[in-house]
Amino acid sequence: MKLLAHFSLFLGLLSITLKAQNTPAPIKLVDIILTANHSDWNYKLNEEATVKISVLRYGSAVENAEIEYQYGSEQLTPEKKGTLKLENGVGEINIGTMNNPGFRQLKVQAKIDGYVYKNEIKAAYAPFDIQPTVKLPKDFDVFWNKAKAENNKIPTDAQVTYKPELSTATVDIYLVRLQNYKLGHYFYGYLSKPKDNKKHPVLFNPPGAGVKKIVPFTSYAEKGFISFTTEIHGVNPEMNESDFQEMRKNLSDYWAINLNDKNNYYYKAVYLGCVRAIDFLTSLPEYDQKNVVVTGGSQGGALTIVTAGIDNRVNYISAFYPALSDNSGFLYNRAGGWPSMFSDKYQNNSPEKTSTMEYYDVVNFAKKIKIPGFYSAGYNDNTCPPTSTLAAFNSVTAPKEIVITPISAHWRFGETDDQSIKWLREKCGIQ
Incomplete structure (x- = not known):
């Protein structure tokens, strides 16, 4: 009985030790930083939005990184897809504009050393002018x-x-x-x-x-x-x-x-x-x-x-x-x-x-x-x-x-x- 108790205690301590040794990282090894050219991400109608893309490892640019991207109206089928090679880990994409209030969405991903890293950003066009589509029933x-x-x-x-x-x-x-x-x-x-x-x-x-x-x-x-x-x-x-x-x-x-x-x-x-x-x-x-x-x-x-x-x-x-x-x-x-x-x-x-x-x-x-x-x-x-x-x-x-x-x-x-x-x-x- 004592031997069983000691063995159970050993297994418990081993589990705690293994968890401590394998604590998940609280940050990503590689970051994709997306920076809109408007700091509040808000744009006027018919104004073009551009986004700077930076791929960083340990806070420094990843040389010759290549990203895949897609953009278009929020949640809808993308209007454009493509790839972009970043010089010195930095590039820029013009994601277009809107003539009605709403959001445009850019999604990017990069494959670094076999791992895929992703990020996205949405540009707002006159967001406080968005009107609902749903009708109000009379009754x-x-x-x-x-x-x-x-x-x-x-x-x-x-x-x-x-x-x-x-x-x-x-x-x-x-x-x-x-x-x-x-x-x-x-x-x-x-x-x-x-x-x-x-x-x-x-x-x-x-x-x-x-x-x-x-x-x-x-x-x-x-x-x-x-x-x-x-x-x-x-x-x-x-x-x-x-x-x-x-x-x-x-x-x-x-x-x-x-x-x-x-x-x-x-x-x-x-x-x-x-x-x-x-x-x-x-x-x-x-x-x-x-x-x-x-x-x-x-x-x-x-x-x-x-x-x-x-x-x-x-x-x-x-x-x-x-x-x-x-x-x-x-x-x-x-x-x-x-x-x-x-x-x-x-x-x-x-x-x-x-x-x-x-x-x-x-x-x-x-x-x-x-x-x-x-x-x-x-x-x-x-x-x-x-x-x-x-x-x-x-x-x-x-x-x-x-x-x-x-x-x-x-x-x-x-x-x-x-x-x-x-x-x-x-x-x-x-x-």
């Missing part, structure tokens, strides 16, 4: 008011379970189950409350895309909010792994479920679930009776805008690169939002499906927003293309501000997160 408000009224008849049936093992010295964590949409239909979330017995603003934090188990998130509570982080599929985070994987398999491409039926489309329950989350938060005795905040990114950014557009109890929002925005863009020969449902990849452009999406497109909820908002996006985002996210932002007529970090892809910098939280705290009067 949009009627449709959603009826849906909310029907949902109000469904009991919340809230089940709130304290989780001491997940709580911290300053934050209490609760697992919450809420009924929504129809009897027996539930979704889950983790509620985080500061341990100070005071009244606080409430914050709803809807999830990004995918089918996954949620985990507690205490950061918002540590900054003065009572926060509620949810999922949308009815995935209990404590369910066994085999059941979870089966559910995950059945919900692949969930965004396409009943897309031809506006009354039963998958996101109807999701959007009404956002309202149900606000019902729950505003029922808490610790709610300060004044401030309701929503914040999220990607699908969570979409649901942030949807919640503000559908529920007038919301006071402030912070939305990052919202998905599901201007989905019909691909039908008009330009990039549409995640999940690119009307692109050639999915062949979804039947009249029934495009009509359904008009009732669920984030752009049409953005038009309904009447409260202040903080927004953020990056130009190099290929998941939620900036053509689509700017179409949503430009549709907001309420007070708004946006932080653009052009180099960001489908992620954001910590500095931008800090700005968002500071903005929300100031709006809610948190000292």
Whole structure:
């Protein structure tokens, strides 16, 4: 028995040692640096954009490097492909221009010592003039008011379970189950409350895309909010792994479920679930009776805008690169939002499906927003293309501000997160 214990300890130490010896490099051995001739990557219509390309190893130019490149309108078939040999590791490409607001995209790659290195950049043309392609149905408000009224008849049936093992010295964590949409239909979330017995603003934090188990998130509570982080599929985070994987398999491409039926489309329950989350938060005795905040990114950014557009109890929002925005863009020969449902990849452009999406497109909820908002996006985002996210932002007529970090892809910098939280705290009067 002792020998077995010693052997197990040896294997554990060996595993730790091997991991330490094989720590992945935090930087690339070879960098491709793309530098637009406008530092903010913004251009006027009909103005040509040029990009300097530098291939560096150890910070120095790679002699006689050759790159492959392609460029054209964002997310569409490239207009031109070619190769370019870089003198002293540096070259330049003119990627053309646009006569309508939008984005042009340059992708490059170089093969160095058998390894392929890539980078890309997008030039923005009058990005704050981008207008959506999606139409607003005449009965949009009627449709959603009826849906909310029907949902109000469904009991919340809230089940709130304290989780001491997940709580911290300053934050209490609760697992919450809420009924929504129809009897027996539930979704889950983790509620985080500061341990100070005071009244606080409430914050709803809807999830990004995918089918996954949620985990507690205490950061918002540590900054003065009572926060509620949810999922949308009815995935209990404590369910066994085999059941979870089966559910995950059945919900692949969930965004396409009943897309031809506006009354039963998958996101109807999701959007009404956002309202149900606000019902729950505003029922808490610790709610300060004044401030309701929503914040999220990607699908969570979409649901942030949807919640503000559908529920007038919301006071402030912070939305990052919202998905599901201007989905019909691909039908008009330009990039549409995640999940690119009307692109050639999915062949979804039947009249029934495009009509359904008009009732669920984030752009049409953005038009309904009447409260202040903080927004953020990056130009190099290929998941939620900036053509689509700017179409949503430009549709907001309420007070708004946006932080653009052009180099960001489908992620954001910590500095931008800090700005968002500071903005929300100031709006809610948190000292």
